[in-house]
Structure formats: C-alpha cells, structure tokens
Amino acid sequence: MTPVAWLVVAIAIVVVILAVGYVVMTNLNRRRRLKERFGPEYDRTVRERDSRKEAEQELHARELRHSRLDVRPLSQESRTAYARKWSEVQERFVDAPGFAVTEADALVTSVMTDRGYPTEDFEQRLSDLSVEHASTLDHYRRAHEISRRAARQDATTEELRQAMVHYRALFQELLDEVPARSDGHRAVRSSTKEADR
Template sequence: MSTGMIIALAVIVAVVVVGALALIARGRGRQGGPSLKRRFGPEYERTVALHDGDHKAAERELTGRLERHGALRELSLDSAERQRWTERWAAVQERFVDSPREAVADADRLLSELAAVRGYPAGERYEEQLDALSVHHPEHVDGYRRVHLAARTGTGAAESGAGTEELRSALLGARALFDDLTSTEPGRHRASADTDRPGTTGTHSHARSHTPVLHRSRPKES
C-alpha cells in the first residue's frame, strides 16, 4: 500500500470518528436536560436557581457530581446497627423538647457519621459528602443541608418563636434523609407525610422509634 493511500485512509478514519463523536455529543445535548431533571428532581431545580436560571451551568455541575459519585455503592447496615442508629435519632428528638439548638447540632453530626458509615465521603469533607448524597438521595438531601446550616447558625434566633420553628422544620427535613440511610431499601423514603411527622408512629421496615412531639415545651421547674 502506497503512502498516499495510507494517508487517505487515515483521513477517512479521522472524519468518521469525529462525526461519531459529534453525533454522541448532540444526543447528549438533547437528552441531558430531561434525564438530569428526572435523576435529581428537586435538587435539579435548586441547582438551576443557584445558577440564576442558567440550565447549562446547572447541568454541568450536576453532570460533574454524577461523574464523581455515580459509581458509589452504599455499604449495608445489619439489623443491630440499624437499631443503634434508630435509638440515637430518637434521643436527638427527645432532646429537642428542652434543647432545640443542641438537638439540631446532634442531628447534623449523626447524619454526617451515618453517611460515612454507609460509604459516603467522611463528614469533614462536608461539601463532597453532600454532593455524593445528592446523587443517590436527591429527594431528601436538602434536609441534611438545612439541618447543617441550622446547626452552624442557630438560625440566629432565640430558642422560641420563629427560631424554634425553623429548627424543628430543619430537623423534620433531616429525618427524611435519615430514614433513607437506615432503610432496607436504599434511596427510597417509604414513610408517608403523616407517619413521618413528630408525634405519630409509622411502620418502617427498620426498628420503630418513639418520636416525641417536637413543638411541645416542658414547663420549667421552679
């Protein structure tokens, strides 16, 4: 085969490869938005809002999260471990009655530790841990984000009125992610809105825990 023919074949191969790559890229461009939106749900909308409505910038960020953490496989919990975590969460909710701010800080630490036990990045790498959780628990990761912020800021209010209401709301949001991480069906929060509310009893596949009424304050002893 002459040198000219070799060069011609190389050019043809290069053109075919470039064309194939262009078609793949075009296909991803058409499907990236809808598929990412389905994958991330409310986290997709939140990310778009953070990018001031720039869908392309938001999708680049979400695609990056998928590339970094999509292959992560959650480590399992045995029944004894699940029971211990459930008891710890019940203690957090009990503490909320008298010490809302401290209870929220406890919930933040508990979720950080639990996520690490399930195979996510360690809690001291909070942003990375949050990104990984957003890939596998997009429906409820914002509960962790909210309780983490509340733990860091104390919502800037006293432990009464609006401040306590915000703390309670953050704790309830975090409960959804806790249930996901301790469920026997990873990634699925199977409790309904009613059974997940403080003061009610749900039928979870993991051990049940007593859930105190978070808005009730005990009278102070004189």
C-alpha cells in the same frame, strides 16, 4: 448539475439532518435523565451556573464521582442502633432543643460516614448526596443552616423543631435504603418501629 450530483447533495443533506437530529435527541434524553435523577437539584444547579450545559456537566461529574464511592447499605443491627439513637435525640429535644439539633446533625453525619459517603466538607456532602438523595437535599440544607444558627444561639424553638423534622427526612432516607435491585433501581425498606417515633 447532473442528477447524480443532485442525489449526492440530497444524501449529504439527509445525513447532516440525521446527525443533527441524533445530537439533539441525545442531549434531550440526557437532560430528561438528569432531571429525573436530580429532581429539584437539577433546577437549582441550572440557576446557580452560567449555562444549562455547565450545570449538566457538573451533575454528570457528580454521578461519576458518586460511582467511585463505596456507598453501601447499613446492616440491620446498625439501622436498629441508629433508630434507637434517633429516638434518644428526639426525647432530649424537649429539655435541650439546641443540643438535640446539634446531636441530630452529628447523627446524620455518622450515618453518612457508615454508608460510605465522605463527610469532611458540607458542600461536597451535598454534591455526593444529590446523586441518590436529591429529594431530601433541601431538608438537609435548611436543617444545617438552622443548626449553624443554633450554635450561635440565634434560632427559635420553632426553628429548632423544624431542623429536627428536616434532619429526620434525610436520616430516614439514609437509614432505610437498601442495595440496588437487579434492574439497577434502589428499593426502599419500610421504616423500623424505632425510627418512626
């Protein structure tokens, strides 16, 4: 082979290596970004799917769906009213824990509706919430499961108390979130007095 042919082959090999490196780095960056955004929900989705690629495609699809939703913050008046309702639900827990858990579930769903999340299907709610509220999804899952058992009168008082704690985690996050800042990140408003009770 002539020196020019060797040079062409060498350049082709370098181009292929660079292209492969670019694809690998792009995938690693996307994976890192998804892990940061979805936290424990990333790992859960990977475990539930046949492959990491399929899981990451699903998480990306969740982001796309979420970007089309009209998710908005609550007004100060709505946050105050919801915080008051939460305090009332917590007070009712003493005398009627099962009923209070059912009310807590309804209240969380109501906040989600007012924020602009679709609420018809529980699994879809989880999917939509996972984009911005992945850190509290396990709380929501556990609370919802206990709530279902409570409806069948198959939950202990301690489990009902745990459900209230789990619902409160998502409730607070939904209540306190404010719109995205100019840098694209969301700020979190400090809790109102009523919500901290």
